[in-house]
Amino acid sequence: MNRLVSLSVLLCLMAACAPSPARAAFTRASNAEPIQLWQDASIFQLIHALIDTARHRVLVEVYEIGRPDLISQMVNARHRGVDVRVVTDPTVQASRSAAAELDREGVPELFYPVDDAAHQIDHVKLLIADGEAVVGGMNWGAHSSRNHDYVVDTRMPGDLDRLTQIFEQDWSLAQGRPSPLTPRAGDIGQTAPGHEIRAMLRRVIGAARMRILAEVYTFTDPDVIAALAAARRRGLDVRILLDPSQPYNRPTFQLLRSSGVSVRWYPVPPGALLHAKAGLFDGELLLGSANWTYSGLDVNHELDVETADKRAVAGYETRFENDWATSPP
Structure with a gap:
């Protein structure tokens, strides 16, 4: 106490x-x-x-x-x-x-x-x-x-x-004593061992019915790009902010825009990065260490958390809308 x-x-x-x-x-x-x-x-x-x-x-x-x-x-x-x-x-x-x-x-x-x-x-x-x-x-x-x-x-x-x-x-x-955990569905996900974060991301994108608001440092995974394009075709409000300092994001930016997804470059100050890997899917917030890349979702050891906590969701939504408003169209 x-x-x-x-x-x-x-x-x-x-x-x-x-x-x-x-x-x-x-x-x-x-x-x-x-x-x-x-x-x-x-x-x-x-x-x-x-x-x-x-x-x-x-x-x-x-x-x-x-x-x-x-x-x-x-x-x-x-x-x-x-x-x-x-x-x-x-x-x-x-x-x-x-x-x-x-x-x-x-x-x-x-x-x-x-x-x-x-x-x-x-x-x-x-x-x-x-x-x-x-x-x-x-x-x-x-x-x-x-x-x-x-x-x-x-x-x-x-x-x-x-x-x-x-x-x-x-x-x-x-310590040289490998004992990998059995993969399981839940609010905590890891990559390598397993592909829990990819499964979490696939699930929340597929389940979303109203909106997907994401800020991502590096985004190149073709499956996630396709899933977001499909969500936009379902009529969702899909908006993505990317870091302009990452050259790998440029093809993704064009692919998303050509598929109707709203995408903008985050205005990073000198010496800083948009280092977030976060998305709001209706009322579910998913964030952590994993970039939306093959490395982040299949190779690196990564850790993400998902929450529907109302204060956390409201806090992220407020910050995202502020970031979106200050990012050039």
């Missing part, structure tokens, strides 16, 4: 320094709120608070780790007796440097054993701190806070159980 109170106070103090309303963090209304949507730089307010107040466990699996402040926080948590374990991707220089520093400080860390022949990466972004988990698209890089991105903060017991199982699956794999 003391941890919940202290975390609530800390988040409230941080919220006072949040960005402008269109880009502000959606702070918790109460300790009982089971789902929370966070976006952009405010995500790191949440991460700081969770690591600082953790008493039992801090489990981290993040593709890029390069923020000295978060490395120091994990070290401090370890020194106060918290079970801190870190899995990261060996192909990222910043993550290799972070892993070396964590190792020197006695923090258990492992590299995910990526399949080099398949050009695989461990693209997951996951933090589990005691009874709370953060899943989404935000890396922990030195400049990641500049990017437009989302995470879901969840206290749902079923989500926590599955996310913990996925972390332990990956920890065991990194």
Whole structure:
């Protein structure tokens, strides 16, 4: 109870320094709120608070780790007796440097054993701190806070159980003891092992009857392009925002536009990215680490979360409409 109170106070103090309303963090209304949507730089307010107040466990699996402040926080948590374990991707220089520093400080860390022949990466972004988990698209890089991105903060017991199982699956794999989870349908999906995220995306697109509003960093998968075109032919409001800095998005942009889908380039500020991989399908919000590409849906190790939480859906819808209005037609 003391941890919940202290975390609530800390988040409230941080919220006072949040960005402008269109880009502000959606702070918790109460300790009982089971789902929370966070976006952009405010995500790191949440991460700081969770690591600082953790008493039992801090489990981290993040593709890029390069923020000295978060490395120091994990070290401090370890020194106060918290079970801190870190899995990261060996192909990222910043993550290799972070892993070396964590190792020197006695923090258990492992590299995910990526399949080099398949050009695989461990693209997951996951933090589990005691009874709370953060899943989404935000890396922990030195400049990641500049990017437009989302995470879901969840206290749902079923989500926590599955996310913990996925972390332990990956920890065991990194130790040379592979024990892949049995694929299953649910609000948490992974890629490699399995194709749960592709199945989730296929399902929510097919089930949508009114609208599909998506912001995607890299989008090249032909099956998803075809599914969105089919949704537009069914009469849905289909609108897609893409990052103009990714050359792979240009053929997708033309294909979507020629099929009647409304698509725009997100106006990224200098030095920033539209790094989100998120979509609203009627009242279902799906977001996470997986780009809408063959690599993201079939090759890389990825992690996504789906929620129908009304506050999260409303928060995403508000931000999307603001982004759409400021993106040139």
